[in-house]
Amino acid sequence: MLTKINGIGFQSTLLSPLDGIIHGFSNRLAGDMENSKENRDTFASRLGLRDSPILPEQVHDNRIQTIDKKSIGIVSGVDGLVSRDTSVAVLAADCAAVLLVDPVAKICAAVHAGWKGTLGGVIGNAVGEMVRIGAEAQRIRVALGPHIGLCCYDVPEDRIGMFEDRFGRDEKMVAKIDGRWHLDIGWANYRLLIEAGLHPDHIDAPPTCTSCQSDTFFSYRKDSKETYGEMMAVIGFQI
Numbered sequence: 001m002l003t004k005i006n007g008i009g010f011q012s013t014l015l016s017p018l019d020g021i022i023h024g025f026s027n028r029l030a031g032d033m034e035n036s037k038e039n040r041d042t043f044a045s046r047l048g049l050r051d052s053p054i055l056p057e058q059v060h061d062n063r064i065q066t067i068d069k070k071s072i073g074i075v076s077g078v079d080g081l082v083s084r085d086t087s088v089a090v091l092a093a094d095c096a097a098v099l100l101v102d103p104v105a106k107i108c109a110a111v112h113a114g115w116k117g118t119l120g121g122v123i124g125n126a127v128g129e130m131v132r133i134g135a136e137a138q139r140i141r142v143a144l145g146p147h148i149g150l151c152c153y154d155v156p157e158d159r160i161g162m163f164e165d166r167f168g169r170d171e172k173m174v175a176k177i178d179g180r181w182h183l184d185i186g187w188a189n190y191r192l193l194i195e196a197g198l199h200p201d202h203i204d205a206p207p208t209c210t211s212c213q214s215d216t217f218f219s220y221r222k223d224s225k226e227t228y229g230e231m232m233a234v235i236g237f238q239i
């Protein structure tokens, strides 16, 4: 479940109680996070983070990289970052922004999963990378951020075919609404997390739709050029 924080965003009730871990998802009111480092740093500091979040380039692929506090700026060629000592973040507006943490090993990750990354298994790769550096899948907690819902994400039929090839027929993932095919990337990522060995109780995947709730969230599909922005999902350590 997501709870509101000071009008500027949301936190997951699953991740909030974790000791020494700070996280949050910004909303429209927090401003565009893509073109403003100032907005990103302001949001992070209002959450209580004392470092500047590091972001991946986000190229709609499935690669993940582990970084440390010596990293600066934007890490090229990847869609997710893993760290044990610095804040990591991703940007999204309709795509799924996913935050992960092993609260025992103190390893965090932020992942950007659009339809291509989801199909390519970017979230499973993030879990794999976390495990490689010391996390355990059974301990990892995940919060899936606001993303476009099945209700509003209509896609070409060939894309449905690609998802059915990967996941089989799943009525929670694909549906035909008013004659058009719709896809739920949130549910696909949930399936991938279960596949990667995570416990269902450790996955917070609240029902949201950035397009339906466009007064609260930025939406790539719903917004115009003038009103569009991107939201940030960030996770890091209390220092």
Ligand SMILES: [Zn+2]
Binding pocket: 148, 149, 150, 151, 152, 153, 209, 210, 211, 212, 213
């Ligand atoms: Zn919707």
